[in-house]
Every structure is written in C-alpha cells, then in structure tokens.
C-alpha cells in the first residue's frame with residue numbers, strides 16, 4: 001500500500017513523514033521547492049501479529065508494509081509546479097492531506113495566516129484542477145485524432161466528458177457515481193480526486209484537545225459538509241475522516257525506543273500514537289483488512305480488501321496455493337488467543353474448515369490446504 005502525504009508548503013508534511021517512518025529528515029521554516037521526494041517503507045503496527053508470534057515463536061515474523069511518500073507542497077494556482085507532485089502520487093492508494101493548525105511566526109505560511117478551512121479548500125481544488133487538466137488534454141488528443149480520421153474509443157470519450165462536467169463544477173470524482181464499466185476504465189486513468197483521503201490537522205504542541213484545535217477542526221468539517229450544498233446531483237457523498245495530532249510531538253515519540261514511547265504515552269493517557277491510528281483509518285477508508293498465516297516457521301500478516309474470498313486470499317500468499325486450493329483451516333484471532341495455542345484450539349474443534357467462497361474476516365488466522 002502506498003500513501004501520499006500532501007498539503008500546502010510548511011503544513012508539516014515532512015515532520016509527519018518523519019514520525020510515520022521514524023526518520024529524522026530536515027524540516028525547514030522555508031518552503032521546499034526542489035529536491036528528491038522522501039520515501040519510506042514501514043511495518044504496519046498491529047498488536048495482533050505480535051500476540052500470534054508470541055505463541056507460535058516462529059523464526060520469522062513478517063508484518064504488512066506500507067510506503068509513505070512526501071514531497072514538495074502544492075501551490076495555489078501553479079499547475080506546472082503541482083504537476084510534479086501529481087506525477088509522483090498518481091499511483092498512491094490513498095492520500096493523507098495535512099492541514100496546518102499550528103501557529104509559529106518563524107514558519108512562513110504560503111497563503112498568509114493559519115486558516116484551516118481556506119487551506120483545505122485550496123488543496124481540494126488543486127487536485128480537481130489537476131484532474132481537469134488531465135481530462136482536457138486527453139479529450140484534445142481524441143479531437144486531434146478525429147480530425148485525422150482516426151477512430152476513437154467512444155466509451156472512454158463519454159467517460160471523460162462525464163468527468164469533465166463534474167470537475168468543472170468543482171466536484172471530486174470520488175463523489176460521483178460510476179458504473180462498473182466506467183470504474184474499470186478509470187482505474188487505468190489514475191485520477192487524483194478519486195483517491196480516498198484522510199484529513200490530518202497538524203495542531204500546535206499546546207493546542208491539542210483545546211478549543212482552538214476544536215475550532216479549526218470544526219471549520220474543516222463545515223467546509224466538507226457544505227461543499228456540495230447546492231448540488232443535489234452529488235448523492236452519495238462521504239465526509240472524509242479527520243484526525244487531529246501534533247506532528248512535532250509525534251515525531252518525538254517516534255524517535256524514542258518502544259519502551260520509552262509507551263511510558264510517554266501512558267503519561268499522557270494516550271492509548272496509541274495518533275500515527276498508528278492514522279494507519280487504521282487508512283485501512284478503513286480503503287476497505288482493507290488483515291489476515292494471518294503461520295507456515296514454514298513464519299508468522300505473517302497479509303492485507304486484502306474486505307469481501308475477498310478464501311481462494312483469492314490464498315493467491316496473495318502464492319499463486320500455486322490459489323490454483324491448488326482445497327480448504328482453508330480458519331480460526332478467529334480472539335478464539336486463538338483464548339485457547340492459548342493451536343493444539344488446544346484444534347482439540348476443542350475451533351478450527352473451521354472453509355471452502356473457496358468463504359469470505360475472509362479481519363483477524364482470521366489461516367492455514368491453507370492445497371495440492372499442486
């Protein structure tokens with residue numbers, strides 16, 4: 001899974017990237033305008049796999065991974081500059097949209113002052129303008145081809161016109177309904193405003209859970225609630241999840257050893273770092289769930305989309321297992337933990353034998369039986 005961190009410059013993207021990837025890259029009080037994108041691959045924190053491994057004691061424990069990408073900020077009205085970011089994030093699965101909530105006179109704000117509603121709107125619109133430019137270019141190319149007598153792909157043209165109409169009304173493509181055929185075509189087109197997104201309000205150290213942070217959160221929520229107020233054709237609109245955190249504190253926590261981090265969090269009465277929460281929220285908006293396998297001295301976590309059947313899930317592990325699938329031996333995470341080990345679970349009859357069409361549930365622990 002690839003997640004792109006985007007936002008206006010100096011909103012705290014690199015600070016949050018550092019926290020997510022436990023790195024210590026330079027953050028500056030001036031906007032970054034050039035250089036290479038930051039990339040980091042991290043394990044998906046999941047206490048369930050730790051507990052499963054503590055029981056099986058395998059030689060190897062393999063976590064699911066997630067790639068984060070952080071680059072320069074988006075600039076209002078500068079498509080040429082923004083295209084650099086768009087090209088980089090086109091293949092991302094989800095977007096983390098960072099909004100500045102911290103006040104600091106030393107850190108330049110690209111538009112003026114701290115105003116979460118205005119900033120969030122600028123960014124949402126820049127993504128839409130990016131898509132609109134892409135659609136127009138593609139339509140131009142089709143028109144040129146037509147002039148030269150070239151036959152074009154009629155369904156694609158129709159789809160592009162439908163997208164253009166929505167984008168011109170400043171509607172994100174994720175909020176428009178498309179049929180299955182259109183969705184299939186769209187998956188090749190790599191739009192930006194179709195990507196599921198999480199909004200992260202980056203609050204100041206002293207502002208967390210204060211009225212000030214709540215005020216900024218409210219303004220963001222109002223923006224999203226009112227976004228399509230006079231557009232009844234937008235029917236199934238889901239508000240994006242909103243997380244409030246302090247990038248600077250999260251970055252400090254991420255630099256601590258796991259033991260110290262736990263003490264620090266306990267001290268603050270926080271159950272888990274906001275950034276772990278961010279991953280769970282991303283799983284949620286993407287409809288992702290995890291299942292676990294134990295085989296060949298390895299306990300491993302796998303990511304699938306909710307609704308995936310056992311045979312398709314087996315294909316994640318290996319195409320041979322999907323092809324030669326016989327049965328899946330399944331136990332839920334809770335049943336497994338309450339039994340304490342797999343032998344007791346088996347003796348108590350808690351290992352279910354499921355067929356190809358069984359819908360894998362979040363937390364299932366699976367042993368695939370196959371024959372090739």
Ligand SMILES: Nc1nc2c(ncn2[C@@H]2O[C@H](COP(=O)(O)OP(=O)(O)OP(=O)(O)O)[C@@H](O)[C@H]2O)c(=O)[nH]1
Pocket residue numbers: 007008009010011012013014015016026027028029030031032033071072073102103104107202203204205246247248249
């Ligand atoms: N006070 C305070 N400062 C922060 C916070 N988060 C980031 N900063 C500071 O804001 C400045 C910009 O942070 P970055 O993380 O570099 O922001 P960015 O969005 O990556 O900026 P560009 O890459 O230039 O677009 C740095 O000086 C950070 O230390 C925060 O939560 N509180």
Ligand SMILES: [Mg+2]
Pocket residue numbers: 013014015032071072
């Ligand atoms: Mg940066």
